Amino acid sequence: MQAVASAPAKTILFGEHSVVYGEPAIVGAVNKRAVVKIKPSWNKKSILRSYDLNFEAELDTANKKYVLKKGKPGIIRYILEALNKVHNHSPIEIVLSSNIPIGSGLGSSAAVTVATLAALYRYHNIRFNKKSLAHDSHMIEQSVQGIASPLDTLVSTYGGLIYLSKNKKIEHFKVNFNAPFIVGFTNKHGNTGKMVRYVKSLKSKYPKIINSVISSMGQLTNYAKQAIFKKDYQRVGKLMNMNQGFLDVLGVNTFELSRMVYTAREHGAIGSKITGAGGGGSIIALCPGKLESVAKAISKFDNILKLKFTRKGVSSRVYY
Numbered sequence: 580m581q582a583v584a585s586a587p588a589k590t591i592l593f594g595e596h597s598v599v600y601g602e603p604a605i606v607g608a609v610n611k612r613a614v615v616k617i618k619p620s621w622n623k624k625s626i627l628r629s630y631d632l633n634f635e636a637e638l639d640t641a642n643k644k645y646v647l648k649k650g651k652p653g654i655i656r657y658i659l660e661a662l663n664k665v666h667n668h669s670p671i672e673i674v675l676s677s678n679i680p681i682g683s684g685l686g687s688s689a690a691v692t693v694a695t696l697a698a699l700y701r702y703h704n705i706r707f708n709k710k711s712l713a714h715d716s717h718m719i720e721q722s723v724q725g726i727a728s729p730l731d732t733l734v735s736t737y738g739g740l741i742y743l744s745k746n747k748k749i750e751h752f753k754v755n756f757n758a759p760f761i762v763g764f765t766n767k768h769g770n771t772g773k774m775v776r777y778v779k780s781l782k783s784k785y786p787k788i789i790n791s792v793i794s795s796m797g798q799l800t801n802y803a804k805q806a807i808f809k810k811d812y813q814r815v816g817k818l819m820n821m822n823q824g825f826l827d828v829l830g831v832n833t834f835e836l837s838r839m840v841y842t843a844r845e846h847g848a849i850g851s852k853i854t855g856a857g858g859g860g861s862i863i864a865l866c867p868g869k870l871e872s873v874a875k876a877i878s879k880f881d882n883i884l885k886l887k888f889t890r891k892g893v894s895s896r897v898y899y
């Protein structure tokens with residue numbers, strides 16, 4: 580018997596950082612996925628391996644410990660936390676495949692967490708629904724990272740383009756947002772916790788300025804929601820550019836991120852901004868009709884992914 584589950588990566592269109600202070604956000608699942616396969620292990624040891632991410636570890640699921648055989652440990656703590664929540668510690672073999680670049684701001688840890696939990700629920704024949712899966716996955720992210728918003732696990736579970744309102748209500752956009760976009764990412768990974776703490780400290784030093792910036796970011800996200808409904812991509816692009824200005828005020832911009840943002844605009848992107856926490860990591864550039872020229876220009880210095888939003892959230896099944 581084998582349980583398999585997969586979950587998508589995400590990108591934030593509007594609302595990073597301001598969402599931490601209760602403002603709305605718009606996030607979409609993208610066509611890159613993490614896939615987790617679980618089956619019984621025949622040699623009395625629990626093994627986690629990933630050929631894509633080039634690592635292998637022996638897991639002590641009862642004590643949340645591991646011995647690394649190969650590669651970097653990054654993602655293992657999320658998997659151990661999920662195992663500790665659901666698994667009965669019988670020996671299992673977990674194989675993780677993922678085409679989501681790690682540390683690129685695309686929510687790779689959330690996708691892995693959601694896929695691992697869904698596969699474990701299937702493996703143990705435990706009933707679950709999307710609401711409980713998103714919630715449990717968020718709890719795991721929180722316990723590993725110390726700080727996490729529900730955005731990543733939410734969109735990884737449900738798929739599609741989601742508007743998260745001020746009072747944490749989820750609205751699924753019914754329109755297809757099919758303007759092509761690029762995510763550009765540097766080799767310098769962002770650190771979400773560090774960036775969130777930085778904004779918090781800025782907010783306590785300059786409350787009047789930062790509070791008004793954060794509430795303007797919320798306002799801007801609501802304008803963007805209307806523009807998306809109307810498929811007014813030009814307006815979405817303009818609002819992305821304004822959002823970038825606010826993120827710069829919050830101090831999460833870097834030289835490399837700026838270089839990508841302006842290179843994109845210079846080569847025809849109608850909007851470009853940081854996506855995710857910043858301080859390294861990624862930008863998103865909306866570039867209908869200009870995908871190739873923007874991709875070529877950014878990839879002179881940095882890495883790019885040509886992405887599409889996808890409606891497909893988590894999926895899971897069992898094979899006998």
Ligand code: MEV
Nearest residue numbers: 595596598727728855856
């Ligand atoms: C990071 O992807 C987005 C932030 O808003 C933090 C969060 O929402 O957890 C910066």
